[in-house]
Amino acid sequence: YIHRVGRTARGASGCGRALLFLLPSELGFLKYLRAAKVSLNEYEFAEAKIANVQAQLEKLIEKNYFLNRSAKDAYRSYILAYASHALKHIFTPDALDLEAVSRGFGFAIPPRVNLLISATGGG
Known part of the structure; x- marks a missing residue:
């Protein structure tokens, strides 16, 4: 989450990436991430391909x-x-x-x- 993801941005480049998995009941959390100006890319995976x-x-x-x-x-x-x-x-x-x-x-x-x-x- 935001604090922990910030740790990935340490170093010379000053940027980092993280992957966040949410349950369907937790998707409301995305609203808070967007409000904090966190850049998001959403992905959905077909269960059959996992x-x-x-x-x-x-x-x-x-x-x-x-x-x-x-x-x-x-x-x-x-x-x-x-x-x-x-x-x-x-x-x-x-x-x-x-x-x-x-x-x-x-x-x-x-x-x-x-x-x-x-x-x-x-x-």
């Missing part, structure tokens, strides 16, 4: 401890970020399909993660 690598991803995440740990940390961060998003009318945590989200991180079933935030800022 390779299904889910089984390979799940197998890789299951067998590699470091990838599994990273995927679990990323899954946890995603859920926490979603739950703390200011635009609750677009990013509704209760509407999140945790099974589908976990598959996006390479898990066949959602992993158990601690969603508590400590007072020191860690997890």
